[in-house]
Amino acid sequence: MLEIAALSHFYGKHQALADIALGINQGEIVAILGANGAGKSTLLKSIAGLVKPAPGATIRFHGQSIVEPPAHLIVERGIALVPEGRGVFGDLTVAENLQLGAYPARARAGEADRLAMILQLFPRLAERMPQAVRTMSGGEQQMVAIGRALMSNPLLLLLDEPSLGLSPLLSREVFRALTQIRSTGLSVLLVEQNVRASLDIADRVYLIESGRNAGSGPAAAMKNDPEIQRAYLGKARVASTPT
Numbered sequence: 001m002l003e004i005a006a007l008s009h010f011y012g013k014h015q016a017l018a019d020i021a022l023g024i025n026q027g028e029i030v031a032i033l034g035a036n037g038a039g040k041s042t043l044l045k046s047i048a049g050l051v052k053p054a055p056g057a058t059i060r061f062h063g064q065s066i067v068e069p070p071a072h073l074i075v076e077r078g079i080a081l082v083p084e085g086r087g088v089f090g091d092l093t094v095a096e097n098l099q100l101g102a103y104p105a106r107a108r109a110g111e112a113d114r115l116a117m118i119l120q121l122f123p124r125l126a127e128r129m130p131q132a133v134r135t136m137s138g139g140e141q142q143m144v145a146i147g148r149a150l151m152s153n154p155l156l157l158l159l160d161e162p163s164l165g166l167s168p169l170l171s172r173e174v175f176r177a178l179t180q181i182r183s184t185g186l187s188v189l190l191v192e193q194n195v196r197a198s199l200d201i202a203d204r205v206y207l208i209e210s211g212r213n214a215g216s217g218p219a220a221a222m223k224n225d226p227e228i229q230r231a232y233l234g235k236a237r238v239a240s241t242p243t
């Protein structure tokens with residue numbers, strides 16, 4: 001459903017992405033792993049139309065190019081970004097934030113059903129519809145942010161560090177929700193510093209180093225890869241020959 005080739009991006013003279021290639025199929029969770037500054041957020045922003053790729057890039061969604069359209073038209077095609085730091089409106093209530101998510105034309109049909117699905121996904125939001133979002137915990141705010149993105153009726157959800165700053169309990173709730181979202185047929189592109197949890201829920205993984213593709217494969221295989229374990233899961237390298 002999403003195909004990316006030759007994606008580069010420059011911030012002034014600094015090249016944040018260099019020739020990235022990536023694909024996502026319908027109903028998949030794909031995780032992007034990489035060190036701080038590797039270019040993961042820039043990749044998500046490029047897909048969402050918030051930063052423009054260098055000339056020559058291909059980004060196709062359901063066969064149509066999304067390199068040119070502005071961000072609000074990319075939302076209309078069915079791509080929703082939950083940015084790092086969530087981007088919720090703190091002074092507005094949970095209900096108002098969710099309602100704002102339903103602004104695209106594609107979200108008008110079935111809005112009530114979608115809201116019901118989101119409240120089933122995150123029952124604690126149902127209890128707090130009139131509460132101002134700034135008075136909620138970080139995890140609850142993340143649920144609002146994901147719920148608001150889902151209100152736009154997306155086909156692909158882009159998530160930037162959804163578990164950042166959350167307690168282990170709330171992180172688990174968010175990751176469980178992502179697997180439920182996948183079961184409805186949506187695709188998820190996930191950038192996460194919680195590598196273990198993302199390998200547990202992802203179908204496939206791409207590694208990015210200094211803005212370049214550095215490997216990819218099924219999450220299950222990646223979990224057992226000694227290099228991944230050493231670089232991302234904090235496991236010491238085991239000597240291959242006894243001394």
Ligand SMILES: Nc1ncnc2c1ncn2[C@@H]1O[C@H](COP(=O)(O)OP(=O)(O)OP(=O)(O)O)[C@@H](O)[C@H]1O
Nearest residue numbers: 011014015016034035036037038039040041042043
């Ligand atoms: N607006 C900007 N202007 C200039 N340089 C930027 C800008 N945004 C990001 N960069 C630089 O581009 C590179 C990639 O940044 P990006 O935020 O995409 O990385 P990341 O992998 O998401 O990092 P992190 O895990 O720390 O969030 C970094 O070197 C960063 O300093």
